Amino acid sequence: MHMSYDYYFVSAMPIPSPEELRPLRLKAGLTQSEVAKRAGVSQSLIARIESGKVNPRVSTLLRIYRALESYLEDELTACDIMSSPVVYVTPDTELVEATRIMWERGFSQLPVIKPETRENVGTLFDDDVLSAFIRENARASRLTVSDVMSDPLPLVPCGTKVRVVARMLSRGVPAVLVEQGMKVVGIITKSDIAKLLLKRL
Template identity: 45%
Template sequence: MELPTPESIKKRRIKLGLTQASLAEKANVSQPLIARIESGDVDPRLSTLRSILTALDEMERCKVTAKDLMTSPVIAVTSSDTVDNAVKLMEKHGFSQLPVIDGGVPVGSISENSVVQAMGTEDFARVSASQVRALMEESFPAVSPGTDMGTVSHLLETYHAVLVMELGKAVGVITKYDVMRLLNK
């Protein structure tokens, strides 16, 4: 059995997005001990090392990724679809925004906000018949299926949604609602 090095413990902790204090709490040891172990100042007892490794293993198993959060398949419109069609899709699926995808490539997004704003300045029939490209906003950011929840949550602070892309294809969408659903699990 090969024992982990102080560097490998620190690397695993950082990869999981854990602070020394949070790892210490999960392993039932003190934060200063974690700091001393990671710096190589102290050689921990085997039982302490086992507690730390068990905590790291458990956190790796519990790690939530974009693939775990996403809604699939992706419901999208093209830039040449009518706004009326986009609104009907949003109503049907209970979404407040949709990605705009042309030929498999994300080119923008359309939201309830952009439609409502346009209706304040344009005739309803004109807005309804116009193409999505006329009201299109910037595209949602894209992540890979293995992206951690912390990164996705950070993106959702700024954007309506996040696209999950795999091999150049949109395979899922994540919204704030998808992240909040974790509270019910």
């Protein structure tokens, strides 16, 4: 049986609906003409799709969405996709309490921040907790975060492009903290990048 190009894409991946085009275009701050130019189609086609007057080919719809996706990747910043506020512990937090926070929240790491200066001084990973309990046994209940924490997570300015953050995460960095005005205002993990990609599908 011969499969058309469009059928292949329908079978292989979720396709955005025509109804999603206008909200995404407005989010990107683009006019119909600008989207049309980027996608290599006519402005009138964009208008007809948005008004529901035409049911476009899947290949055409994908071309339009990829043009928007490319634009958004160039424009979105760390502050646009970060999780905020940041859940953190201090160096003096008891290890048992920090472990409880990680377990209840489902986190694999917690930033360690000095409350007086808001300085990013370390990271508590689940591996740090596990190693402490194996190494110290019963004494682990008397430890604080400062006794076992690892190096701090990297900081990026609020205006850092998402593609730069994604590149950092792809190179083994578990998470990135976002700062604005010398203050940590958010955190980005691979899950945040994944959520961004899912929104585009």
